[in-house]
Amino acid sequence: MDSKKYRFETLQIHAGLQPDEPTGARGVAIYPTAAYRFKNCDHAARLFELSEGGNIYTRLQNPTTTAYEQRIAALYGAVGALAVSSGMSAILIAVLSLAAEGDNIVASPFLYGGTYNQFRTSLRRLGIDCRIAPSERPEDFEALIDGRTKALYAESMGNPTCAVPDLEALGSLARRRDVPLIVDNTFGAAGYLCNPFEWGASIVVDSATKWINGHGTAMGGVIVDGGSYNWANGKFPQIDGPSEGYHGLNFHEAFGPAAFIVKCRVDGLRDLGCCPSPFDSYLMMIGLETLSLRVKHQVESTWKLAEYCRSHPKVERVSFVGFDTHPSHENARKYYRYGSSAVFTVELKGTLESTVRFVESLRLAANMTMIGDSITVVTHPASTTHKQLSDADLAAAGVTPTLLRISLGLENADDLIEDFEQAFSQIG
Incomplete structure (x- = not known):
């Protein structure tokens, strides 16, 4: 289908669907296969040298996954997407496709804890320096950029503080300094709430485990290529230069705007x-x-629960981007x-112990490390x-020790408020 003609709500259903002619089946088929038969040896050779597209091995590509990737790309208006097994692997492949030993990336200070550890520990062991800016102001990012900087990195909404950077300003900085801007758009719900490509991002990564899946039933991540970055600027010889793994193939010359996402697939x-x-x-397709x-309902419920928490005497403060008090x-x-997402944070009055008691007294809301699920989740980040x-x-x-992150599910908001009320009654 021509995805340019349709709006998000239509694309989330129709993009990536190819009618199955023999059966007439409406849904996407599941292909539980590890490998694929080649037409002949010449066909196999063309696939392996990347001169022809097609399925080789499910580690690289699978028809079910391809349909899912096409849907994600259509929702973002991107040239391509790559599905991987988790959000963390999406970040790792994206960064390793750009940076090598001696290179660096400049990142926001408001990062998911797992991302922070990957950047400051695992990437450092590989010789890649992650420079954490003191704030999300473009000037603080720019002060850390040098000739070996391979990317700027931010989250469209920070986890757990829900800080939203000035994406347009970061995009302008990235263009001026000629480095790609990578945005973790997990909170942006596959482009429905926020589409960083509209503001200058070159690459988007998502944890698909969250709002894309929406039901807590599968792990996954995606890398999305906007197709707008000029890889022929001399900074990325691994993309615009001879590939060691493919007999000197130049990804940029062979695949044009999709060079980055192809490299992520065939190398990463x-x-x-x-x-x-x-x-x-x-x-994920379902x-x-x-x-x-789902997301519209969750955002509406977030407003109701956040308003309730803001007026509760046992709450010190509520941090919700929908409120004009949020920075x-x-x-x-x-x-x-x-103007918001389906997540907010609260700081309770009291101590670490009373905060833990509140969490453990909840009956509907789950004590888990999850966001974007069909059930409401309350997490103690510390x-x-x-x-x-x-x-x-x-x-x-x-x-802080009394900070809680709350991700709204699909329950009735009034039931959640009653659940919170009984939990508050347990902490004196």
Whole structure:
């Protein structure tokens, strides 16, 4: 289908669907196969030298996953997408496709804890320096850029503080300094709430486990290539130069605007092996069909629960980008549909112990490390997602002992308010 003609709600259902002529089946088929028969040896050779597209091995490509990737690309208006086994592997492949030993990336201070550890620990062991800017102001990013900087990195909404950067300003900086801007758009819900490509991002990564799947039934991540970056600027010989793994093939010359996403597939997936199961890709496709409906309901419920928490005497403060008291309120209004997401944080009055007691008293809301699920999740970041950070890093990320991150599910908001009320009654 011509995705340019249709709006998000239509694309989330129709993009990637190819009618099955022999059976007339409406849905996407699940192909539980590891390998594929070649027509002949010449056909196999063309596939392996990348002169012809097609299926070789499910580590690289699978028909179910291809349909899912096409849908994601259509939702973002991108040249291509790559599905991987988790959000963390999406980040890793994206960065390793750009940076090598001696290179660096410049990142926002408001990062998911797992991303922070990957950048500061795992990438450092590979000789890649991750420079954390002191703020998300473009001038603080720019002060850390040098001739070996291969990317700028930010989250469209920080986890767990919900800080929203000035994406347009970061995009302008990236263009002026001629480096790609990578945006983790997990909170942007596959482009429905926020599409960073509209503001200057070159690459988007998502944890598809969250709002894309929407039901907590599968792990996955995606890398999305906007197709707008000029890879022939001399900074990326691994893309616009002879490839060691493909007999000197130049990805930029061979694949044009899709050069980056092709490299992520044929080098990243080939070497790291973090491919998704076709069963998980199918579950992602099913989740996408209702994404806009789910997210709209979740955002509406977030407003109700956040208002309740703001007026509760046992709550010290509520941090919700929908409120004009949030420092990112204006950016959220600019970059996010509805001016918010389905996540907010609260700091309770009291101590670490009373905060833990509140969480453990909840009956509907689940104590898990998850967002974007069909059930409401309350997470204590200091004990979970950010547990590995030092006290100084916790303070810089805005994580305190009484901070809770709340991700709204699909329940009735009034039932959630009643659940919170009974939990508050347990902490005196």
